[in-house]
Amino acid sequence: MAILEIKKYGNVVLRKKAEVILQIDANIKRLAYNMLETMYLVLGVGLAAPQIGMSVRLCVVDIDLSKRSPVIMINPTIISRDGSKILGKEGCLSFPGFYENVKRYEGIVVRYRDLNGEELEIKAQNLLARVVQHEVDHLDAKLFIDYLPEWKRRFVEKKVKSSRNAGNW
Ligand code: NI
Numbered sequence: 001m002a003i004l005e006i007k008k009y010g011n012v013v014l015r016k017k018a019e020v021i022l023q024i025d026a027n028i029k030r031l032a033y034n035m036l037e038t039m040y041l042v043l044g045v046g047l048a049a050p051q052i053g054m055s056v057r058l059c060v061v062d063i064d065l066s067k068r069s070p071v072i073m074i075n076p077t078i079i080s081r082d083g084s085k086i087l088g089k090e091g092c093l094s095f096p097g098f099y100e101n102v103k104r105y106e107g108i109v110v111r112y113r114d115l116n117g118e119e120l121e122i123k124a125q126n127l128l129a130r131v132v133q134h135e136v137d138h139l140d141a142k143l144f145i146d147y148l149p150e151w152k153r154r155f156v157e158k159k160v161k162s163s164r165n166a167g168n169w
Helices: 026-041 126-139 150-165
Strands: 046-048 058-061 071-090 100-113 119-125
Touching: 026 046, 026 058, 026 071, 046 126, 058 126, 071 126, 100 126, 119 126
Parallel strands: none
Antiparallel strands: 046 058, 058 071, 071 100, 100 119
């Protein structure tokens, strides 16, 4: 397995809609396991393929790093959303050091395929629901800062720019 480089905000791949995976072959499996290993190393709870430069509809999630019960999702689709939208602190591995409040649905149902190609559906609540919504957004080229009010988004962009100019991004 290998550790992959996480692409930071500003990289064009993060603004590209990811392709549907037609065949779950050895490359996809290797990619999924490498993404998991990378996510665990940086203590993330979710990672989407575009974040490591691969524009395909694959993401990995594990909200309890102590238990290590990863979910690998191929072509995930959120098929229903319920509850109200709730505000919660969110970060993104492509925005190191930034945490902002984002409104997300409290509960969702997501349908996806696992690495064996089996179609599964899970009902997710609270943190898991939040993380899945965040990761599926990545596959649609949407980022958590898109939910922020204009002034806040500009502020984040300005800070990213200065980090980049200082060579820290
Ligand atoms: Ni993210």
